Amino acid sequence: MLASEATIPATDEGLIRGDGVFEVIRLYEGRPFALDRHLARLERSAANLRLPLDLEAVRADAWRLLAQAGPDPEHDLLRIIVTRGGRRLLLTEPMPPNPEIVRLASVTYSPTRILDGIKSLSYGANMLAGRLARERGFDEALLVTPHGRVLEAPTSSIFYVRDGELFTPPLDEHILASITRAIVIQATAAPERGCTLDELLDADEAFLASTTREVQAISAVDERTFDAPGPITARTAEVVEALVREQLEAETAEQLGADTR
Ligand SMILES: Cc1ncc(COP(=O)(O)O)c(C=O)c1O
Numbered sequence: 414m415l416a417s418e419a420t421i422p423a424t425d426e427g428l429i430r431g432d433g434v435f436e437v438i439r440l441y442e443g444r445p446f447a448l449d450r451h452l453a454r455l456e457r458s459a460a461n462l463r464l465p466l467d468l469e470a471v472r473a474d475a476w477r478l479l480a481q482a483g484p485d486p487e488h489d490l491l492r493i494i495v496t497r498g499g500r501r502l503l504l505t506e507p508m509p510p511n512p513e514i515v516r517l518a519s520v521t522y523s524p525t526r527i528l529d530g531i532k533s534l535s536y537g538a539n540m541l542a543g544r545l546a547r548e549r550g551f552d553e554a555l556l557v558t559p560h561g562r563v564l565e566a567p568t569s570s571i572f573y574v575r576d577g578e579l580f581t582p583p584l585d586e587h588i589l590a591s592i593t594r595a596i597v598i599q600a601t602a603a604p605e606r607g608c609t610l611d612e613l614l615d616a617d618e619a620f621l622a623s624t625t626r627e628v629q630a631i632s633a634v635d636e637r638t639f640d641a642p643g644p645i646t647a648r649t650a651e652v653v654e655a656l657v658r659e660q661l662e663a664e665t666a667e668q669l670g671a672d673t674r
Pocket residue numbers: 437565566567568569570589590591592593594622623624625
């Protein structure tokens with residue numbers, strides 16, 4: 414069925430209250446990347462939200478949908494949504510436009526502590542932050558606490574370079590345990606280090622990381638501009654792309670083995 418024709422009951426609390434969980438998975442020529450890691454995060458999110466979830470039913474739905482979708486550029490992403498009303502929605506989507514560089518405007522933001530460890534459907538605040546940034550003529554928001562600590566962007570993690578070394582804010586700043594962030598750390602051994610907005614403005618380079626962006630160079634934060642991509646960002650983009658390819662091949666081989674067993 415076309416995603417635009419799918420419906421859910423208006424009474425579903427997933428819609429009414431944003432009470433539910435979701436994941437977005439990248440498809441490379443129809444093959445899902447890090448599906449098990451996304452399903453594991455979906456399971457953790459649901460458990461933390463006290464949301465019943467039949468993970469094996471989600472997995473079966475995902476493979477059924479991917480078999481129908483095939484390697485079509487219209488199907489770059491797989492979105493999985495599970496609602497309080499007990500619905501499972503699985504949609505494929507094309508990639509959103511992703512320019513090579515991004516300009517960020519800082520927006521004051523306090524993470525909702527109770528939602529720690531939950532990729533919940535309550536994304537209104539994140540979407541508003543992006544809209545406020547675009548109203549100011551930027552591409553995306555940089556979420557910064559009222560005390561000036563750099564967190565992440567509304568749908569991506571941030572890395573920054575100071576004195577030639579790559580860092581990322583720690584998960585205990587109540588940011589999402591991003592799967593791409595973990596891959597960048599695996600590829601570069603970048604340590605976690607908290608960062609104020611002033612320190613970021615003083616950094617040499619910075620980039621965003623997410624499922625859809627992979628590594629995306631930051632060319633401005635507020636009035637501060639960066640040469641983008643800087644050398645460490647460009648190198649990281651290459652090694653991350655190679656690691657993603659390598660892991661994708663291994664996952665595909667494993668899946669083929671499982672299918673023929
Ligand atoms: C708040 C937030 N941070 C970071 C990310 C990046 O996470 P991932 O790498 O798992 O896509 C996302 C993804 O949607 C997000 O919503």
